[in-house]
Amino acid sequence: MSERTETRRSVLKATGVALGAAALPSVASASTNESGWTDVESPVGGTLYDIEQTTAGAYAVGDAGVVLERTEKGWKKVLDGGPTGNGNNLYGADVTDDGKRLWFVGSSGSIGEYDVTTGNLNDHSAPMDVTSNFNDVAVTGEAGEANVYVAGDSGKMYYSFENGATQTWDYVTPGSGSAINAVDFYDDRKGHIVDGNKSVFHTQDGSTWDKIGLADANVNFYGVDSDGADDVWVSGGGGMVFHWNGTSWVPADTGDAGLRDIEVENGEGLTVGGGGNVYDRESGEWKPDTTPTGQNLKAVLRKSDPEIAVGAGGTIIEH
Template sequence: MSDSPTLDGTRRSVLKATGGLLAAGGLLGSAGAATAAEEWTTAETPTARTLHAVVETAVGPFAVGGGGEVLHRTDLGWQRVLDDGPTGNSNDLYGAASTDDGTRLWVVGASGAIGEYNVLTGSLIDHSAPNDVTNNFNDVSVVGEPGDANVYIAGDSGKIYSSAANGATETWSQVTPGSGAAIQAIDFHGPTNGHAVDGNQTVFETTDGEVYERIGIADANVNFYAVDSDGRDEVHVAGDGGMVHDWDGAAWTPTDLGDASFRDIELADGSGYVVGGGGALFSFADGTWSQESTPTGENLKSIRRGSTDIAVGAAGTVIEK
């Protein structure tokens, strides 16, 4: 992810437009071992509300959060572009993703909120409450071009909602892949290929965008909140207990990074980050996870990588490197 017009097909996988993400695994390294030459700094933002997601678009990074706020990182700093969400009811926004060309920002959140924001013109299409569903939506993944994108949404009710027609009315379908526990995160690496995690320690895979198969994780003993789907044999999951799990298509490899509760994971080309509670941020490089010092103790919710790496979280927190 970068400040140049790099393209983003899903909430966590903007870099897939420039090449497939590589699997990661390894042992915990010494603190501060990665990227010691640069430090994380705090950026000013026009909000004190929690920012739940940050993604790349054709015109730079956007972050979404409480009260339906949408922020854009410009040459003048972070600016508010929406303050009450797609419905105008100030529903909290929990997830965001962009189309493959980076020109449409999709957002989802509380009470069935779904919006499609044109980052070039500032226009907004309200797709909220598909099939009259007003449950909370936790995450979104989008694959395709504007007007012809496949949209997948993680529901708090344990359902995954999808549209193969850019969210057009009466094109939405829904499926309950597991026990009915909340779907916490979802990420697709192809039009119908992706993964999701739920609140019952389960990872699901689909190859057709409709039927989901459980692929783990046995004896994980922690809840999952983040998934990075880079291929059928490249999946990264993070959650409670400081645990990161990597799937190589045959087996899961766990890595214990302490006691942080992780909320997002982003890996590409053998490097990346995982972030979580209390300002916890670990970087991955050269086969090793290393804890990095951050200027905040706020809970971090989302991260994106690029020429400027960005993490966002509680109280309007944005840190950059």
């Protein structure tokens, strides 16, 4: 486990959120199956693209700029329309290391910073006058002092080392210009990205990127979990998962579903994707979980109690 991951999880545990049984919704669930996944009532019908854990609980983002919060009485909408109020879709989210600020990005250059302790929203949209789509975001550091990394659909990585303040943004094109689909960091300025050209890149300074794979993958890459320079997990099309152990890429084939997100820690993890598919990694093997939904799942939150996955049609399932 990386130092940054350990620090963030310790903060969330200290607040009583990550393991908070009191946060369980009282809303009746639609169905439960033998794997323990429950279909939970959702306040929206649009796609939910990402989910994160904060000191105030779990938050999900999605279509039309919606932001949902998980409360004791179930999921509720806390923001509609995104950071600009224009209803731009939100595709990616991340949280500061102290769990107090939720950052999210999306279409038309949308970037928002939401304070989960006060409800205040800061709009950082269109940095450098860029209004292309942003697919994902990673933030490191504490609230108000974050390094912000934004994955662009045009193949550019945008970054600010001063909490997204105007005039502090810069960008770099790590690869061929293919869309950058996912980004994750394991330290303040160290992390990984995957792009639409079947490539994985690593940075050690937050601004320059080196390609570390992946030859002959033959599938698109959708998700990345960056836990260290020698511990990287990538999920992709055709049910494929790849693990970089510092020496080689180790593939695993789970089936046919495109896997959109992945979270692994100390060798155990979850990956989710098309058709409601969830795969659980234990004892070195990926095994399927049955779920109560056939909707395409877009993101999974593993470092929480309960574990949560979200996706198309406003789907929320919990375990």
